């Protein structure tokens with residue numbers, strides 16, 4: 001469903017993403033894990049056609065994410081790492097706008113927006129301007145926008161970043177319900193417990209390169225059942241010892 005073939009992105013001499021080779025199957029919930037600066041957002045932006053790869057390609061349902069990005073965007077729902085809304089629009093109007101952009105009639109868009117507000121617990125805030133929304137409400141509105149056209153693939157960049165534990169739990173529970181509906185989900189996260197609970201397979205990216213991919217059980221060293229996902233993550237993204245500067249004479 002999602003195929004990365006030698007995908008790379010360089011900024012000058014710096015490789016932000018290096019020769020990424022990966023296949024995500026239809027219906028899979030794939031967790032994309034990596035430390036800060038590993039290349040997760042860069043990869044996701046190439047999937048959405050908003051960054052041009054320096055090498056290789058990524059396809060979704062056989063469509064090239066760069067040259068066929070308009071077709072890809074019809075099939076994909078996307079939550080950016082930092083969703084930005086028109087401050088002077090109300091939550092309901094934002095959903096209506098996004099739904100109509102996806103080709104729904106005004107009446108269908110209104111019905112879908114109302115349902116989305118109820119699904120995400122934003123019903124009472126639907127007529128409030130988005131500028132007044134809390135971080136948690138903005139993320140929920142972003143997820144509702146990503147799902148409004150009922151896409152078969154969801155690409156989520158840090159869906160629980162910046163949320164308090166209760167809001168994070170609510171979002172995770174909704175995502176589990178959505179995952180149960182058979183959609184293909186590609187989700188980047190720092191939250192290892194979320195990856196463990198939500199994802200059928202996990203990929204770990206470090207300094208631009210994919211260092212491992214598999215189920216949590218497959219990633220455990222030599223079948224060490226006691227190794228937590230956190231242990232695996234720390235082991236695979238270990239930094240070389242920092243050079244100790246020579247003492248000044």
Ligand SMILES: Nc1ncnc2c1ncn2[C@@H]1O[C@H](COP(=O)(O)OP(=O)(O)OP(=O)(O)O)[C@@H](O)[C@H]1O
Nearest residue numbers: 011014016034035036037038039040041042043081
């Ligand atoms: N326009 C740019 N020019 C140069 N370097 C960039 C540019 N955009 C990103 N980078 C670098 O590319 C690397 C990967 O960044 P990216 O945002 O993809 O990481 P990330 O895994 O999403 O990190 P985080 O978890 O902190 O959001 C970082 O080292 C970043 O500084």
